[in-house]
Amino acid sequence: MDIKQLITEIAFDLGFDAVGITVADDLEKSNEHFIRWREKGFAGDMKYLLRENPINAKPKQILPEAKSVISLLVNYYTEPPSDPGANYGRVAAYAVGLDYHKVLRKKIRQFQEKIEKNIGKHFLSRGFSDSVPLLEKSFARNSGLGFFGKHTLIINKPFGSYFFICELISDLEIETTHEISGTCGQCTRCKDICPTSALDNEYQLDARLCISYLTIENKENIPLELREKIGPWVFGCDLCQMICPYNKEIKSTNWEEFKPESGASHWLSLKEILSIKSEKEFHDKFCHTPLTRPKRSGLLRNAAVVAGNRLAENVLPELIWLAENEPDLVIREHVLWALSKYPDRKASQIVSKFATRHCEEQSDEAILLTYSHF
Numbered sequence: 001m002d003i004k005q006l007i008t009e010i011a012f013d014l015g016f017d018a019v020g021i022t023v024a025d026d027l028e029k030s031n032e033h034f035i036r037w038r039e040k041g042f043a044g045d046m047k048y049l050l051r052e053n054p055i056n057a058k059p060k061q062i063l064p065e066a067k068s069v070i071s072l073l074v075n076y077y078t079e080p081p082s083d084p085g086a087n088y089g090r091v092a093a094y095a096v097g098l099d100y101h102k103v104l105r106k107k108i109r110q111f112q113e114k115i116e117k118n119i120g121k122h123f124l125s126r127g128f129s130d131s132v133p134l135l136e137k138s139f140a141r142n143s144g145l146g147f148f149g150k151h152t153l154i155i156n157k158p159f160g161s162y163f164f165i166c167e168l169i170s171d172l173e174i175e176t177t178h179e180i181s182g183t184c185g186q187c188t189r190c191k192d193i194c195p196t197s198a199l200d201n202e203y204q205l206d207a208r209l210c211i212s213y214l215t216i217e218n219k220e221n222i223p224l225e226l227r228e229k230i231g232p233w234v235f236g237c238d239l240c241q242m243i244c245p246y247n248k249e250i251k252s253t254n255w256e257e258f259k260p261e262s263g264a265s266h267w268l269s270l271k272e273i274l275s276i277k278s279e280k281e282f283h284d285k286f287c288h289t290p291l292t293r294p295k296r297s298g299l300l301r302n303a304a305v306v307a308g309n310r311l312a313e314n315v316l317p318e319l320i321w322l323a324e325n326e327p328d329l330v331i332r333e334h335v336l337w338a339l340s341k342y343p344d345r346k347a348s349q350i351v352s353k354f355a356t357r358h359c360e361e362q363s364d365e366a367i368l369l370t371y372s373h374f
Ligand code: B12
Pocket: 030, 031, 033, 034, 037, 046, 092, 093, 094, 129, 130, 131, 132, 133, 134, 135, 136, 137, 138, 148, 151, 152, 153, 154, 155, 161, 162, 163, 164, 165, 166, 202, 203, 204, 205, 207, 210, 212, 213, 216, 217, 235, 236, 237, 238, 240
């Protein structure tokens, strides 16, 4: 059996949903796109994308002996249950199960070990998913796993776009896979539905406007003008994928690890989140899931915004407690904002009581203005 066929069989045996191979050469054109993208400021505050000499398009900087990149597709899709109501916040589908970084790191190691065992020799390799600054989508496209959609994600038939990309960079010389052709045609549904207009016509996303960035990567206050647009999304956002015709009639994942029963699930109780009092309590609750990324501060901030957007009835005691007692300025600011949305008299009394103290500790002009009338 040739090595490409062997690798494909091992990948499917381990549960990967598709596999493709490309050469480990620098991606000059993609690198130009990437540099232009970040020069526009679209990378926001994501430090790992702002390094001076980016390695994103250069696999040999990760493994100097690299000859090939094996890209692997992992379907994570599960159908979300219907909206349980205003007291809940929505989690993006990729995050409803266990932490994919950990699950996939282990799987890729098994993949590498199995290849070594079968070919009977050691080879040099590095494997990961979403944990190094590499243009994973461009390598996946070149490996034949799919094509770029206007929402900037890779689309595959029959998996749509709800999948993780992993790769094994190695010094193995392997026959490459053909690229898949595919296009969005005249469709612009993802761009039209995006509540914050984060997508442009050039296959680019301004991360600073994307709800996924605002709720996960951003560690600061969410800009006031974007808060209402976040709607029910407490962690991530799937709107541009939900509307995409390529995501109709796709299969749910076979990976137990990514099913909602294994992790936080599609809907979080806002009351439960807003009751978390310490970093330890937060860690104990979410440590096996991707929800730890924004830390307690970020997740409570998001839950407050969603509570304000949905006027969640059962969280007023938690919001009031946080307004009075929470030392984290980011959480307290979003809690006051949420309370200011409630028509309830008690809520606006609390805002006016704490707005002055809060403004004394704040330097953000827009925020000072918001509370000046309380
Ligand atoms: C930073 C990042 C984000 C940022 C910025 C996203 C972005 N689109 O740039 C934020 C936090 C917003 C984000 C959100 C999400 N992310 Co993210 N993210 C990343 C990360 C770490 C880097 C991406 C990156 O380098 N962006 C910089 C831009 C410039 O690079 P690019 O998008 O590849 O841009 C290329 C194209 O624009 C292309 N190009 C340029 N011009 C043109 C013109 C044409 C015609 C064409 C065809 C192409 C093209 O060239 C560029 C260079 O390669 C990757 C993991 C990784 N290491 O790659 C995951 C990754 C992209 N994310 C992923 C996921 C799942 C998500 C979310 C769905 C999570 C969620 N539900 O909340 C959302 C989706 C939002 C969206 N619509 O993209 C998956 C995507 C899998 C897939 N099917 O494509 C990845 C690959 C992680 C993984 N290993 O599985 N993410």
